[in-house]
Amino acid sequence: MSVSAKELRIDDYAMWVELEDGRTLGVPLAWFPRLLHATPEQRNRYEISATGLHWDDLDEDISVEGLLAGRGDMTARHAHAA
Numbered sequence: 001m002s003v004s005a006k007e008l009r010i011d012d013y014a015m016w017v018e019l020e021d022g023r024t025l026g027v028p029l030a031w032f033p034r035l036l037h038a039t040p041e042q043r044n045r046y047e048i049s050a051t052g053l054h055w056d057d058l059d060e061d062i063s064v065e066g067l068l069a070g071r072g073d074m075t076a077r078h079a080h081a082a
Contacts (some may be wrong), residue, residue: 003019015035027078
């Protein structure tokens with residue numbers, strides 16, 4: 001059974017994701033450089049879907065499953081591969 005996000009708050013240091021099952025996840029923005037370097041206005045233009053969080057302006061997609069597994073931005077790991 002998958003869990004969906006219900007609400008999202010972002011401060012200067014962390015993203016707080018309230019889940020439908022009552023848990024709240026606190027995740028450092030450092031895990032997601034696009035969010036860390038975005039303006040507050042950009043951070044606040046998000047969508048919550050059945051599978052996660054999406055910022056169209058920032059080209060950022062974060063799955064609830066990934067957050068629960070403790071995964072941050074996966075794109076950085078492949079930056080030096082060639």
